[in-house]
Amino acid sequence: MAGRIDARLAELGLELPQAAAPVAAYVPTVQSGTTLYVSGQLPAWNGERRFVGKVGQEFSTAEGKEAAKLCALNLLAQAKAALGGDLDRITRVVKLGGFVNAGPDYHDHPAVINGASELMQAVFGAAGTHARFAVGAPSLPFNVAVEVDAVFEVAG
Numbered sequence: 001m002a003g004r005i006d007a008r009l010a011e012l013g014l015e016l017p018q019a020a021a022p023v024a025a026y027v028p029t030v031q032s033g034t035t036l037y038v039s040g041q042l043p044a045w046n047g048e049r050r051f052v053g054k055v056g057q058e059f060s061t062a063e064g065k066e067a068a069k070l071c072a073l074n075l076l077a078q079a080k081a082a083l084g085g086d087l088d089r090i091t092r093v094v095k096l097g098g099f100v101n102a103g104p105d106y107h108d109h110p111a112v113i114n115g116a117s118e119l120m121q122a123v124f125g126a127a128g129t130h131a132r133f134a135v136g137a138p139s140l141p142f143n144v145a146v147e148v149d150a151v152f153e154v155a156g
Contacts, residue, residue, distance in 0.1 A: 005087035008123055009076075016073055017046045019081040023141070029082040031154070036082060036090075040099070040149040041074035042141065043067040051145040056106035059145050064100060068115030071148035072096075075116070076123070079152055092153035093120045093130040099147045101140040109134040116148045 009015065022028055022039070030037045043051040055064035076087065083089045098113030100106070113134035120128035140147050 003088040016077040019077040028078045036152040036154045038078045038150045040147040041071045042144045043070040055102045064112035065115035067146040072116035072119040075150045089154045093128045094151040095131045097149045098134040099137045102136045
C-alpha cells in the first residue's frame with residue numbers, strides 16, 4: 001500500500017526512477033542513527049544519462065533546473081531503497097548539495113539547484129525546507145550538467 005509520500009508524488013505527477021547502482025568505490029546511502037546520507041545523484045532515468053553537457057553552453061538555466069529536479073528524483077529513489085520502500089520514514093530534508101557543470105562565466109548556480117530544492121519542498125512541505133549549497137564545477141562525472149547529494153532525517 002502506498003504511503004503518504006508516494007501518494008504526494010502521484011498527486012504531483014511524479015514517478016521515481018530505479019535506484020542506480022554505484023559507478024565507483026562508494027555506496028549509494030549510509031544511515032547513521034536517524035541521519036540518512038545519500039551519495040550524489042546524476043540526472044539519469046533508469047540508467048540512461050540525460051543532460052550531458054554544460055549549463056550556460058549546451059543547456060539553459062531552465063534546462064539545468066530540470067536536470068537538478070531529475071537528480072532529486074534519483075535521491076528519493078535511493079532513499080526509498082535504503083528505507084525498505086517507505087519514504088514516510090523521512091521526517092526532514094536536512095541539506096542538499098548541488099554541483100553545476102558550467103564554464104567560468106556562468107553565475108546562476110543557485111537557480112539551477114532550485115530544481116532539486118523546489119521538488120523536495122513540493123513533496124515534503126515544510127519538512128522539505130533545507131540548508132543547501134550550490135556551486136559551479138569545471139566538470140562532473142560523465143560530463144553531466146548537474147549532481148546533487150542529500151542528507152535526510154529519518155524515523156526508526
